[in-house]
Amino acid sequence: MTLYRQEIIERYRFPRYKGVIKNPHAQAEKINSFCGDEIALFLRLNDEKSQVAEARFDGQGCALMTASADILCEAVQGKTSDDLRKFSAEDLLQIYGEAPSPGRLKCLLLPYEALKSATTLL
Amino acid sequence: MDFGKAIRKDFPIYGRYAGTGLFCYLDSAATSLKPRVVIDAVKEYYEAYSTNVHRAAYSLAERATEEYEGVRAMVAQLIHAPRADEIIFTRNTTESFNMLARTYAEHFIKTGEGILLTEMEHHGNLIPWQELARRKGITLHFIPIDSATGALVWDAATFGTFLKERNIKLISLTHVSNVLGTINPIAKIAAIAHEAGVIVAVDGAQSAPHLPINVQDLGADFFAFSSHKMLGPTGIGILWGRYELLEKMPVFMVGGHMIDDVMSTRATYRAPPLKFEAGTPNIAGTIGFGAAVKYLMDLGMDNVRDHEKMLLTAARHRLADIPGISFLGPMDAEDRSGVLAFTLAGVHPHDIGSLCNEAGVMIRVGDHCARPLHKKLGIPASCRASFSVYNDMDDIELFADVLKTVQKKLSAIPVSLSHDAVSAGNN
Numbered sequence A: 001m002t003l004y005r006q007e008i009i010e011r012y013r014f015p016r017y018k019g020v021i022k023n024p025h026a027q028a029e030k031i032n033s034f035c036g037d038e039i040a041l042f043l044r045l046n047d048e049k050s051q052v053a054e055a056r057f058d059g060q061g062c063a064l065m066t067a068s069a070d071i072l073c074e075a076v077q078g079k080t081s082d083d084l085r086k087f088s089a090e091d092l093l094q095i096y097g098e099a100p101s102p103g104r105l106k107c108l109l110l111p112y113e114a115l116k117s118a119t120t121l122l
Numbered sequence B: 001m002d003f004g005k006a007i008r009k010d011f012p013i014y015g016r017y018a019g020t021g022l023f024c025y026l027d028s029a030a031t032s033l034k035p036r037v038v039i040d041a042v043k044e045y046y047e048a049y050s051t052n053v054h055r056a057a058y059s060l061a062e063r064a065t066e067e068y069e070g071v072r073a074m075v076a077q078l079i080h081a082p083r084a085d086e087i088i089f090t091r092n093t094t095e096s097f098n099m100l101a102r103t104y105a106e107h108f109i110k111t112g113e114g115i116l117l118t119e120m121e122h123h124g125n126l127i128p129w130q131e132l133a134r135r136k137g138i139t140l141h142f143i144p145i146d147s148a149t150g151a152l153v154w155d156a157a158t159f160g161t162f163l164k165e166r167n168i169k170l171i172s173l174t175h176v177s178n179v180l181g182t183i184n185p186i187a188k189i190a191a192i193a194h195e196a197g198v199i200v201a202v203d204g205a206q207s208a209p210h211l212p213i214n215v216q217d218l219g220a221d222f223f224a225f226s227s228h229k230m231l232g233p234t235g236i237g238i239l240w241g242r243y244e245l246l247e248k249m250p251v252f253m254v255g256g257h258m259i260d261d262v263m264s265t266r267a268t269y270r271a272p273p274l275k276f277e278a279g280t281p282n283i284a285g286t287i288g289f290g291a292a293v294k295y296l297m298d299l300g301m302d303n304v305r306d307h308e309k310m311l312l313t314a315a316r317h318r319l320a321d322i323p324g325i326s327f328l329g330p331m332d333a334e335d336r337s338g339v340l341a342f343t344l345a346g347v348h349p350h351d352i353g354s355l356c357n358e359a360g361v362m363i364r365v366g367d368h369c370a371r372p373l374h375k376k377l378g379i380p381a382s383c384r385a386s387f388s389v390y391n392d393m394d395d396i397e398l399f400a401d402v403l404k405t406v407q408k409k410l411s412a413i414p415v416s417l418s419h420d421a422v423s424a425g426n427n
């Protein structure tokens, strides 16, 4: 049992969705003051403004936070704002796969908190 | 004197995890493991004489009182306190500082006067003073640290003047930093402080478990530490203070056990230390702590110090060639205790902690309750391995191997292999 299966490590070292979206439709920042991790999440909608066309994250953090953000950005693509509002922490944990220890749950959920804040702006 | 594996038979927890390969405990600065003699002493109290203290009409309670009170003399001997009745039992170091802030300092330090701390304090020796400062309009000052050397930045030649100019009445500082490992020059600071009429309180949470302590040579007026970090039970701590100061100090918690006479509208209190120990104390914990003190004294604090210094030196040497590692605190093992904090470039401390855990290596990651220090160092968190009497070279080897694997696995910055091969040097 490891929290650091190959996919997580790869997404941490070579994140696919790391970057900044200029003029996003929504954007949110979150900080974990406990460890200094920070994340900015950007959402761009399609032309009809009906779905997420693109999600990107930027920031500094541990492997779990970074991989979680990467997974999240992938997962929200194509979702409507209604879908986003319904998207739960459990949904993210399910996609992530491994259940982290209580101490590390915060790392995993920081990107999720950013998504929730960003969603309120849509 | 035996250390490491030779004494692990004394620590039942090693038996529990024997053969799992998943018990490499390197977090003794957070709390230590407990030897059988401590567990047995606690158990014996509960099984053979679990009666209250200080109210003996029968022999079992007399025994409880004797055993409990006897621990004061043992603790006094450990720290070379002149009198056993200068030893106050608290819950932990944190409570000792809260008591000091609420009694001595609250009463004797006035609005507009100053208290001097350092930038390396644990929150337990910081927040009580922040609250006091706010309540009474007292100013807090801080001796800065040199981030590179982990030493306090102070000048003996001008220190006395500084204390007078800032109207400092109390210095409260740690003997040993729980992050940097730095052993502070308490005796030098205290000598100057006393000339300036300043009282010196010392946080011994990280020194009492690891160094020979002589509170008189240190020139401390107060000295606080925790049983649980020195092989004893949780829930018991010490505040030692010079008797004449304890006598002047107002009471802290009040109620039973600490009273002399009680009328319906007022009461008179007992002499120290009992006037600071309201209610039924942690009898079992205190008796267990007595067993821990005896165990440490049998090992000999000089030997404990030598063993841990050896481990520290070995650990620095073994870890030195890990790409991107940087150690916090003083270079020279003479100047520091057996806590080794570090960062690994490109690898997050929490990932290091989790991956070490997956390999059975227990270290601490985070700010170790010293957030202002980490802010000063410009890092949100660090990793910390800390050593005690039961650790040995195999722990260091395993830890170094695991850390190397973690570094290779997670380093976001590809590190050249040639760096990997550079030898550790000879520190």
Ligand SMILES: Cc1ncc(COP(=O)(O)O)c(C=O)c1O
Binding pocket: B029, B030, B092, B093, B094, B095, B122, B124, B125, B174, B176, B177, B178, B203, B205, B206, B226, B369
């Ligand atoms: C230097 C220092 N001071 C104070 C404390 C607080 O000790 P306790 O949690 O036992 O009150 C600690 C331990 O964490 C420490 O390392």
